[in-house]
Amino acid sequence: MIGVAYRTPEVAREFCWRWRNERCVSRVDVIECTDDPGGSDGSEIDNCRWHIVHNSGYGNALNFGLTLAGKETVTDFDYILIGNVDVFPVTLSPTRVDDHEVPMLKVNEAGRERNPFLTYLQSRFLWTMRPFLLLNRPGLVTAHIAIIKLLGLVPSRPWSCHGSMFCFTKQLLRSCDRPFNRASMLYCEELFYGAALGRAGIRLVPSEMVVEHIGGVSTGPVVQGKRERFFEFWKRSAAEFLGR
Secondary structure, three states, rough: OEEEEEEOOHHHHHOOOOOOOHOOOOOOEEEEEOOOOOOOOEEEOEEEEEEEEOOOOHHHHHHHHHHHHOOOOOOOOEEEEEEOOOEEEEEEEEOOOOOEEEEEEEEEOOOOOOOOEEEHHHHHHHHHHHHHHHOOOOHHHHHHHHHHHHHHOOOOOOEEEOOOEEEHHHHHHHHOOOHHHHHOOOOHHHHHHHHHHHOOOOOOEEEEEEEEEEEOOOOOHHHOOOHHHHHHHHHHHHHHOOOO
């Protein structure tokens, strides 16, 4: 289990405590994104291993965590879960998958199921981001979102999961190298994950693993109530995805 924290040490400690109490979780790591270059990297705190990443975005911190996992000599894990520290376990029922599958968690957020975040049909229309990026008007992003949400009403297989928590099998971890957006602060991580699954020939399958996402805790203060700032972060990530 790997969690990414951004100026939320109290939430990160609760994350460690909650996940360490799960019998099926063998190890918990926290990637602490901070403006302070000091701190103890790789130290043991609250029975978890903490790593300091200086002033890094969410996607870059996710890549850092996956790189750490890929270097481990212990390979007797079934899955690596990686995401925000404001995600807590509810039910972690084991899910059997083959080499071409990865479990899709059930993510509950304020009583609402957030997965699948995007279906295969929706993914075929992600190009609609391009004209809104060219127009460079924050208010028009809602039009793109409306198009994607409308397509989500049509039955289609899962393409990507909610960005609060991703699941990696050993096969997927071997098949992709730092799959998330590296240059931007936030957003569109789901798109990079879905693209990585597609390149690896691996599909998402529903599972009985359930987690709760609090939402707005980890990075919410950065953009809360600031539509223009949200658009700036989204625009950089979307442009990076389209230009990959």
